[in-house]
Amino acid sequence: MIELGQKLPATTLSQLTADGMVKHDVTELFAGKKIVLFAVPGAFTPTCSEAHLPGYVVLADKLQAKGVDLIACVAVNDAFVMKAWGEVHNASELLMLGDGDASFTKALGLSMDTEGFGGIRSQRYAMVIEDGTVTLLNVEAAGEFEASTAETVLAAL
Structure with missing residues (x-):
């Protein structure tokens, strides 16, 4: 698993924009x-839609006031799904990134096999x-939702 003080792995993440599909080089993007x-x-x-993403949408301005240049959400979904999900939750201030093949997630050492849920x-x-x-x-323990909330991150900045 990636640790404090380490650089992010050189991988790509996808974003669907008004101009089409963009493949972001993580090293360059960040x-x-x-x-x-x-x-x-x-x-x-459920938890992602009801609490996790909405928390960052609501607190985006406060995070930016603490010197954050960019707030990004990533999931092992394609960029089409991430764009649609962001639109449903008015996440226009966030960069919604798809990791469709889980290469970024695996490179971080933060993947999990959900078997019947989705692989x-x-x-x-x-x-x-x-x-x-x-x-x-801040990595959550299985079934938990506290360490990765927008409120927790804001308090740590």
């Missing part, structure tokens, strides 16, 4: 910025990344 990145097991799933998914976590380096990493 270079020179202070980022809050949170991951969910799946778009449109390989991301563990629920939040991290702060400064110039590509992890400076805060």
Whole structure:
């Protein structure tokens, strides 16, 4: 599993924009910025839709006031699903990123096999990344939802 002080792995994440599909090089996307990145097991799933994503939508301005340049959400879903999920939750201030093949999630060492639920998914976590380096990493225990909330990350900044 990735640890504090480590650089993010050189992988790509996808985003569907008004101009089409964008493949973001993670190293380039997060270079020179202070980022809050949170991951969910799946778009449109209960805790993710009812609490995790909405918390970051509501607190986006407060996170930005603490010097955060970008708030990004990632899931092992395709970019089409992530765009639709973001639109449903008015997440226009967030970068909704798809990790369709789980390559980013696996490279972080934060994947889990949900078997009947959906296969390989991301563990629920939040991290702060400064110039590509992890400076805060809060990984949830199975079935928990506290360490990765927007409120917890805001309090840590």
